[in-house]
């Protein structure tokens with residue numbers, strides 16, 4: 001049997017941009033504008049569609065779906081479940097972002113129901129993945145209060161249990177399908193100082209999944225692309241405000257060759 005060479009992160013970026021996949025996002029009020037601009041700068045086509053009356057229809061035609069519980073309320077929860085079920089029924093990948101899942105029984109109940117709908121990937125910070133995998137999170141809100149290393153065993157277990165690729169983000173990202181695991185060391189300390197950059201990354205992961213065959217390598221390529229854009233944007237930025245603007249420019253400007261040269265992806 002011939003062994004095929006792994007697809008490079010740069011090739012995955014080029015494929016994503018060539019496809020400009022339509023990404024359906026049911027996300028929070030904070031992230032909506034940031035995330036749409038991030039997806040456009042990266043090369044995808046965002047649509048924020050959350051009415052329960054149309055979410056399932058839209059998920060059927062989009063290339064991928066993201067579901068983010070950041071500002072969830074009952075009508076939105078209905079739309080999320082209908083959209084996720086529709087994505088699965090139509091063979092479209094979907095990504096769950098369990099924002100502050102530990103904060104209330106309402107949030108954790110919503111995520112339990114969404115997990116039953118078999119997301120292709122789950123992306124969260126260390127506290128969110130720790131809680132989603134059954135551990136005790138050291139955070140109360142949307143910002144991480146735990147180290148990525150503390151969530152790695154839970155991420156592996158969650159991946160095996162759910163069938164999803166699980167990405168834990170932080171200073172060094174960890175991503176696993178339950179069998180293989182990778183660490184992605186790209187990124188910059190200004191990234192968590194701009195709200196919704198994690199939420200927006202969930203959309204970029206979905207965009208890479210929309211064009212990739214293997215979700216683990218596609219997710220790792222998305223994480224490296226995002227982190228490397230953060231590194232570029234930080235050069236010359238004096239704080240979070242200028243960084244946020246430069247980050248969009250860096251996502252737009254980063255080339256596939258630059259991603260192949262700058263991606264720091266290693267087996268974990």
Ligand SMILES: Nc1ncnc2c1ncn2[C@@H]1O[C@H](COP(=O)(O)OP(=O)(O)OP(=O)(O)O)[C@@H](O)[C@H]1O
Pocket residue numbers: 099124125126142143144169170171172173186187188189190191192194195196197198199200201223226227
């Ligand atoms: N200290 C850090 N150093 C380098 N990169 C970081 C750091 N913290 C986060 N990142 C990067 O920031 C991006 C967003 O991840 P983060 O874990 O902050 O998401 P989040 O907590 O879900 O964010 P939000 O909920 O505000 O959208 C990822 O690309 C991650 O690698």
Ligand SMILES: Cc1ncsc1CCO
Pocket residue numbers: 028030031070071099142195196199
């Ligand atoms: C700050 C905040 N609050 C609810 S969602 C959100 C965006 C970051 O997750």
Ligand SMILES: [Mg+2]
Pocket residue numbers: 099124125142198199
């Ligand atoms: Mg988040």
